[in-house]
Amino acid sequence: MSTSDVWLPFSPDDLSDLPGSFTYRHWDGEDDYPADPADCAFYVVPYMKRQDVVLRPLPLMTGVRVVQTLTAGVDHMLPGLPDLAPGARLCNAGPLHNxxxxxxxLTLTLAALRGVPDAVLAQREGRWAQGVHPALADRRVLILGYGNIGGAIEDRLLPFEVAEVIRVASRARTAPRGPVHATDELPELLPRADVVIVATPLTAATRGLVGAEFLARMPDGALLVNVGRGPVVDTKALLAELESGRLLAALDVTDPEPLPPGHPLWDAPGVLITPHVGGPTSAFRPRAERLLRDQLGRFAAGEPVAHVVAVGGRED
Incomplete structure (x- = not known):
């Protein structure tokens, strides 16, 4: 191939067992590029950097063949698709964040159900505030977005003795643990769900999917957990349900994001918010390194790379 540079957001010196046929460049979103972007064949997108930063080199990467994200969702990369040459692959992180x-x-679900946010406030005030809270046991849990992450969520739900797991994805199919329902079945499924966990990526079809009609079909007292993408949920519609006290929510992602100071979600009753920390844990780095070794090994051997979500400037 005419281009042989690989751009990595980690120092190449910290990674072992990488194919020796490439020149590795370290770039984690700095103003200056480590080399001519035109020589980059494999671009590993810096993790948790602004969209404008990670897209900036793409128009100059005329020889790039693979753009590898370290995120499950690739919505932040979609505006750069027209800059990819025909045949170039955009790959997501596959199982990295499962x-x-x-x-x-599970943390958000358990904390919200068992009243942990109220207990933290009571602790700060020195109050011994006992109460009775819902258990996860015997709850019906609907997973919206039953892919790799959805399956991993079910793996962790089952030991808690849930009454039922309702699996929902863009299309109906059969999974190893049972049927997966299509999203057009949601009107009939939602009234059965005590907990709804959103793990779907952000696409044109999922943007605003969890809106007023969706939320109205959830039973009184149900819990909405979002670990997918903020714009999947209509914030205004969710606020109305929270302020009425009818629903609870636990959100790792919000719309807007970051959630600005003074936004009404901060003070809404019955909501627990974490600042998009589903992926960045101690488990990230070793799994990211394994992903990159595998993908670069495939690329060096002339084999198809895995986890391809788009090709040559267009969505699959």
Whole structure:
């Protein structure tokens, strides 16, 4: 190939067992590029950097063949698709975030159900505030976005003796643990769900999917957990349900994001908010390194890379 540079957001000296056929460049979103972007064949997108930063080199990467994100969602990269040459692959992180995101989904669910946010406030005030709270046991849980992360969430739900897991994805199919329903079945499924966990990526079809009609079909007292993307949920509609006291929510992602000071979500009753921390944990780095070794090994051997979500400037 005419281009042989690989741009990494980690120092190449910290990574072992990388194919020796490439020149590795370290770039984590700094103003200056480490080399001519035109020589980059494999671009690993810096993690948790602004969209304008990670898209900036793409128009100059005329020889790039693979753009590898370290995120499950690729919505932040979609505006750069027209800059990819025909045949270039955009890949997501595959299973990289399954473990950490599923852990957080369970953490938020348990904390919200068992009243942990109120207990923290009571502790600060020195109040011994006992009460009776819902258990996760015997709850019906609907997972919206039953892909890799959704499956990992179910793995962790089952030991808590939930009554039922309702799996929902863009299209109906059969998974190893049972049927996966299509999203057009949601009107019939939502009234059965005590907990709804959103793990779907952000697409044209999912933007605003969790809106007023969706929320109205959830039972009184139900919990909405979002570990997917903020704009999947209509913030105004969610606020109306929270302020009425009818629903609870636990959100790792919001719309807007970051949530600005003074936004009404901060003070809404019955909501627990974490600042988009589903992915960045101690589990991230070793799994990211394994992903990159595998993908670069495939690329060096002339084999198809995995986790391809778009090709040559257009969505698949």
């Amino acid at each position: 473990t950490s995101t599923a852990e957080l989904a």
